[in-house]
Amino acid sequence: MNLGIGAVGHVRILVLCALLLAGAAVHAQTDPLPSWNDGPAKQAIVEFVRATTDKASPKFVPPEARIATFDQDGTTWVEQPMYTQVVYCLERVQVVAEKKPELKNVEPFKTVLSGNREAMAKLSMKDLEKILAATLTGMTVEEFNAEVKKWLATAKHPRWNRPYTELVYQPMLEVMRLFRANGYKTYFVTGGGQDFVRVYSEATYGIPPEQVVGSAGATHFGYDKAGKPILTKVPKLLLMDDKAGKPEGIHLVIGRRPVAAFGNSIGDKEMLEYTQAGDGARLMMLVHHDDATREFAYGPKSKIGTFSDALMTEARKNGWTVISMKNDWKKVFAFE
Amino acid sequence: MNLGIGAVGHVRILVLCALLLAGAAVHAQTDPLPSWNDGPAKQAIVEFVRATTDKASPKFVPPEARIATFDQDGTTWVEQPMYTQVVYCLERVQVVAEKKPELKNVEPFKTVLSGNREAMAKLSMKDLEKILAATLTGMTVEEFNAEVKKWLATAKHPRWNRPYTELVYQPMLEVMRLFRANGYKTYFVTGGGQDFVRVYSEATYGIPPEQVVGSAGATHFGYDKAGKPILTKVPKLLLMDDKAGKPEGIHLVIGRRPVAAFGNSIGDKEMLEYTQAGDGARLMMLVHHDDATREFAYGPKSKIGTFSDALMTEARKNGWTVISMKNDWKKVFAFE
Numbered sequence: 001m002n003l004g005i006g007a008v009g010h011v012r013i014l015v016l017c018a019l020l021l022a023g024a025a026v027h028a029q030t031d032p033l034p035s036w037n038d039g040p041a042k043q044a045i046v047e048f049v050r051a052t053t054d055k056a057s058p059k060f061v062p063p064e065a066r067i068a069t070f071d072q073d074g075t076t077w078v079e080q081p082m083y084t085q086v087v088y089c090l091e092r093v094q095v096v097a098e099k100k101p102e103l104k105n106v107e108p109f110k111t112v113l114s115g116n117r118e119a120m121a122k123l124s125m126k127d128l129e130k131i132l133a134a135t136l137t138g139m140t141v142e143e144f145n146a147e148v149k150k151w152l153a154t155a156k157h158p159r160w161n162r163p164y165t166e167l168v169y170q171p172m173l174e175v176m177r178l179f180r181a182n183g184y185k186t187y188f189v190t191g192g193g194q195d196f197v198r199v200y201s202e203a204t205y206g207i208p209p210e211q212v213v214g215s216a217g218a219t220h221f222g223y224d225k226a227g228k229p230i231l232t233k234v235p236k237l238l239l240m241d242d243k244a245g246k247p248e249g250i251h252l253v254i255g256r257r258p259v260a261a262f263g264n265s266i267g268d269k270e271m272l273e274y275t276q277a278g279d280g281a282r283l284m285m286l287v288h289h290d291d292a293t294r295e296f297a298y299g300p301k302s303k304i305g306t307f308s309d310a311l312m313t314e315a316r317k318n319g320w321t322v323i324s325m326k327n328d329w330k331k332v333f334a335f336e
Numbered sequence: 337m338n339l340g341i342g343a344v345g346h347v348r349i350l351v352l353c354a355l356l357l358a359g360a361a362v363h364a365q366t367d368p369l370p371s372w373n374d375g376p377a378k379q380a381i382v383e384f385v386r387a388t389t390d391k392a393s394p395k396f397v398p399p400e401a402r403i404a405t406f407d408q409d410g411t412t413w414v415e416q417p418m419y420t421q422v423v424y425c426l427e428r429v430q431v432v433a434e435k436k437p438e439l440k441n442v443e444p445f446k447t448v449l450s451g452n453r454e455a456m457a458k459l460s461m462k463d464l465e466k467i468l469a470a471t472l473t474g475m476t477v478e479e480f481n482a483e484v485k486k487w488l489a490t491a492k493h494p495r496w497n498r499p500y501t502e503l504v505y506q507p508m509l510e511v512m513r514l515f516r517a518n519g520y521k522t523y524f525v526t527g528g529g530q531d532f533v534r535v536y537s538e539a540t541y542g543i544p545p546e547q548v549v550g551s552a553g554a555t556h557f558g559y560d561k562a563g564k565p566i567l568t569k570v571p572k573l574l575l576m577d578d579k580a581g582k583p584e585g586i587h588l589v590i591g592r593r594p595v596a597a598f599g600n601s602i603g604d605k606e607m608l609e610y611t612q613a614g615d616g617a618r619l620m621m622l623v624h625h626d627d628a629t630r631e632f633a634y635g636p637k638s639k640i641g642t643f644s645d646a647l648m649t650e651a652r653k654n655g656w657t658v659i660s661m662k663n664d665w666k667k668v669f670a671f672e
Contacts, residue, residue, distance in 0.1 A: 064544055141587060185546075198591050208400055209591035210521070219587050221580035221606055229609045231587050238574055238588065244557035251477060251555050251567055252574065253589055255534050255545035270557055273565045 032178045034330070035171040041285070041328045044321045045175055048260065048283040053182045059281035061259055063183045068260040068283075069213075069250065069271060070176065072190040072197060075264040075287050076205065078157065078167040080296045085196050086128075087164075088151055090120070092135040095147075103134070133235040136193060137217060141231045148199040162335070165204045170334045172262070172287075176205060179260070187258070189250055190214045191242035191267055195233070213253045215241045242267045247274035259283065266311050272320060284320040286311070291326040294336075368514045370666070371507040377621070377664040380657045381511055384596065384619040389518045395617035397595055399519045404596040404619075405549075405586065405607060406512065408526035408533060411600040411623050412541065414493065414503040416632045421532050422464075423500075424487055426456070428471040439470070469571040472529060473553060477567045484535040498671070501540045506670045508598070508623075512541060515596070523594070525586055526550045527578035527603055531569070549589045551577045578603045583610035600625070602647050608656060620656040622647070627662040630672075 036042040051059035052066070073079035093112045096103065103109040108127035111119045123131075136144070157167055176186045188207055190197055194214030201207040218236040223229055241249040247270050250258065260283040261268070261275040272284040289298045315322050325332065372378040387395040388402070409415035429448045432439065439445040444463035447455045459467075472480070493503055512522045524543055526533055530550030537543040554572040559565055577585040583606050586594065596619040597604070597611040608620040625634045651658050661668065 064538070067546075194588075194591070202400070210403075210589070212591065216588060219584050221583045221610070229583070229606070229613045231583060231610070247557045247565070247567060248555050252530075252552060253546070255530070255548065270565070274557070274567070277565045 032181075033171065033174045035174055037328055037330050039328055041321055041323045044283065044285070045178070048281065049178055049182050049184075052259065052281045061281055065256065065259065066179075066182070066184040067187065067254060067256050067258045068176075068179045068184045069187045069189040069254075069258040069262070069275070070172070071263040071265070071268045071271070072188050072192055074289065075262050075268070076169055076172045076176075076188075077164070078295065080289075080298075081158070083192065084164045085192050087155070088148065088196070089131050089135040091151070091155070092147070093131060096134050109134070136196075137233040137235045139233060141195065141219060141233060144195060144233055145199050148196060152200055160333075165200055166335060167333065168204060169287075169329070170331055170336075171329045173205065173334075175262070176207070180206065184260070185211060187211045187213060187250075187254060189241065189246050189261075189271055191240075191245075193217075194239075194241070213241060213249045215239060215245075216249075244270050246271035250274070261285075262287070264289070266308060269311065269314060273318070276318060276320075284318065285323055286315055286320055287323045288325060290324055291329075291332070294332045295325060368517075369507065369510045371510055373664055373666050375664055377657055377659045380619065380621070381514070384617065385514055385518050385520075388595065388617045397617060401592065401595065402515075402518070402520040403523065403590060403592050403594045404512075404515045404520045405523045405525040405590075405594040405598070405611070406508070407582075407599040407601070407604045407607070408524050408528055410625065411598055411604070412505055412508045412512075412524075413500070414631065416625075416634075417494070419528065420500045421528050423491070424484065424532070425467050425471040427487070427491070428483070429467060432470050445470070472532075473569040473571045475569060477531065477555060477569060480531060480569055481535050484532060488536055496669075501536055502671060503669065504540060505623075505665070506667055506672075507665045509541065509670075511598070512543070516542065520596070521547060523547045523549060523586075523590060525577065525582050525597075525607055527576075527581075529553075530575075530577070549577060549585045551575060551581075552585075580606050582607035586610070595619070597621075598623070602644060605647065605650060609654070612654060612656075620654065621659055622651055622656055623659045624661060626660055627665075627668070630668045631661060 033042055033045065036045075051057045052061040054060060070076055073083050077084075090112055093103075093109055097109060097113060104113060108123050108130055111123065111127075112131065139147070152163065152165060155164060156162060157164055160167060179186050186205075186207055188197055188201060188205070188211065190213070192214050194212055194216040197214050198209040198212045201212050202209065215237070216239045218234050218238050219231040220234045221229065221231055239245060239249050239252065243266075246268065250271070257278045258271075258275045259278065259281060261272050262285050263269075263272055264287040268286070272286070276282050276284050289296050291297060312322070314320070323329075369378055369381065372381075387393045388397040390396060406412055409419050413420070426448055429439075429445055433445060433449060440449060444459050444466055447459065447463075448467065475483070488499065488501060491500060492498060493500055496503060515522050522541075522543055524533055524537060524541070524547065526549070528550050530548055530552040533550050534545040534548045537548050538545065551573070552575045554570050554574050555567040556570045557565065557567055575581060575585050575588060579602075582604065586607070593614045594607075594611045595614065595617060597608050598621045599605075599608055600623040604622070608622070612618050612620050625632050627633060648658070650656070659665075
């Protein structure tokens, strides 16, 4: 047990450790971003981290203010052809319908169970809401976590035939590690479900559950039949963490303005604007999916994650750095 | 800049540091809770921290799961004769009415401005909601922070004639420090306003804004006249962080069940129950205000923070440890 008291001997040893560690850092000349090609994007990241952690720099950011936020879908892992969580919900309809057979003849469940992809593509937002409510609520928090864990262990992406958690971008993992190694807290700020992402964020990205901001439904505190306290997920939306909801969610959960923010779509615009509006050093970056060979190239007609002309115009106007997947990334996935 | 890569030499130095620090902890024999009298409460805290951080103990808790939650009003600072935030809101009515003179003749503002304490005591919950909306919303997050900071710098508690931020319980500060020194994240889980408490929590308690869970209103993202992105506080309640709202708020913001929880009133019951319902080592404690000389002794007729007979029965039934302010605390405030 550490007694938490600054005995002089203790302090002396701490100083010694700090000196030893500083020495170790100086001597390690290894590239912190080995999956990145040299270029303006890599340079912007390395220079930002250097300047904001150098006490002599005018851009120095005190450790407590070092907050970096990352969108997830399309920014740190594959979001095509569908958001992973949507795949989860659609596949869960099968399981839910087994427990509640009456749903089999009710829309939109009937369409989902038919497996007819064309008909599914035509489902409305209202239909999707019904599917989300049926598959994401009505169980305890622990039951939900266990279900997602089980699904992630077996589900595979159709293109790579690998678990979804392997389809993370190696260059972005390196960025997150570099930030953390320099005293930054890395947060997800995702349109995806907060509870869904929390299940794997720590093991997959090194981001603990308390650093996941996402679209969040309410829970209800009560007691089970044995009198044990339980939290049940209920179909009431507290936060839609997309577009303006991103800075709003950041304020709700973090309560500080980030100094660095990474996104890839029009849904991240407000987060980047909010990050940029603070004083001092700022880093705003967008991942551009322009690599059809190794991943995907999104045209303006892509339904999700659109990196539209309008977003590119915003990026240019505001001086945000665009990451070209094709040119800036030496490798996309760890398994390559 | 730390490169964040595990070079072998770096690891060796880390091991060396760990050994040196472990040695330092063993040699420092200082009491980690000097403001506590020896007794079952102090013993419970010290033993819990020892057991949960000792790898050889069956009660060991891995570092990432070390979450300790603290109620604020009545648990870590004075809540009598009124919650500090309520004092703030009532005093702010004056300022708001200067900007909007039409409020001077409208209830409940008229009553508040009259200064008639008897009439004010009779205000309804609906009246209070109007006062909260008028004083806590309609401004940007930064404007609100600046106003609270300014108020805290001059406002004084009527009994001690000292700033409210000096009326924190020294023994509880020591508990928080002990937990943090042993790898715990300390969180506030308060019925008070999340944004209000965040203004001073870091300087006063060492708890950063992102570790404050409280009653939270929504914000609205938009742009000011110059086109600058702003977050405006709006009168829409997202989380009432009291009673069942406490475990619900913990799930929303932290996403993990605490292993230790401290409260003082019936509003903390559900948080303590939720904490206790997890597996492994657990610590649930309640501060009992039984010291009229040094602070306050609450009778069952006290309007706020009631440590009722019902709560004492709960504590006994569940094996929660009750902290007697009178007997367990050598000193209450740092200035004593």
